[in-house]
Amino acid sequence: MDKLVSPGKEAPENMSAKVYADLRMKLIAGDLRPAESLSIRTLAEEYGVSAMPVREALRQLASENALIGAAKKAYRVPDLTPDEAANLFFLRAVLEGAAAEIAAEKIRESDVKVLKRLVKDMDKAWVKRDCSAFLRANYLFHSRVYLLTRNEALQQMIEVLYMRTGPWLAHGIVDLVDADSWLGEHPEIIEALRTRDAAEARRLVEEDARWGMQLYRQLS
Known part of the structure; x- marks a missing residue:
């Protein structure tokens, strides 16, 4: 892991934000496994920072239910049951559907171009069976859509759901699905957004x- 900062050159709150952002993306992309333990000391050494910004980043993630406090100096990634994962996807459907409906009224041609590029990135990652790259591109695709809402509260709720589902999803996805299952609807989503068909986008x-x-649900 690359060190984020040079010690003594940046405020602790800025270092904490950088650690948080990096761990957040690792959760979304499934780079952190379900039930994986995260040691404050180990992470501080890997990031090249003191324990304080790491501790603050982990506390923030725990407050969002993306991590669980396992011990005084360690946290762990939640190991969801199939029912718990299904419930989180239900919430994603409700919130992201609403976001897509709003986004259809605000999307620009530049957004459409970015979304098409991200679908290509997903396709390339899937061919390589690179789940981390696939989930990153998938997240960037959907975040591009819900950021168009300019609704910060809605965005934050969806972000947390991606963090909570990423680890569980990444380590079963290759064996459970084929490429068409994941890639087929994304071009259709783009077209619905491009034509401002809000109901179809939702x-x-x-x-x-x-x-x-x-x-x-089938696995429960």
Whole structure:
């Protein structure tokens, strides 16, 4: 892991924000495994910072239910049951569907171009069976959509759901699904957004998230 900062050159709150952002993306991309333990001391050494900014970043993630406090100096990634994962995907369907409906009224051609590029990135990652790269591109695709809402509260709620589902999803996805299951709806979502068909955009995004919900219901 690359060190984030040179000691003594940046305020602790800035270092904490950088550690938080890096761990947040690792959760979203499934780079951190379910039930994995995170030691404050180990992370501080890896990031090249003191224990304080790491501790603050972990506390923030725990306050968002993305991590669990396992011991005084350690946290761990939640190990969701299939039912718990399915419930989180249900919430994603509700919130992201609403976001897509709003985004359809505000999307620009520049956004459409970015979304098309991200679908290509997802495709390339899937061919390589690179789950981390796939989930990063998938997250960037969906975040591009819900950021168009300019609704900070809605954005924050969706972000937390991506952090909470990422680790569980990443380490079962290759064996459970094929490429068409994940890639097929994204071009349709883009087209619905481009043509400002708000109802269809909402339906497709909800269907995309409900697919995950149904998958994990079957495993319970």
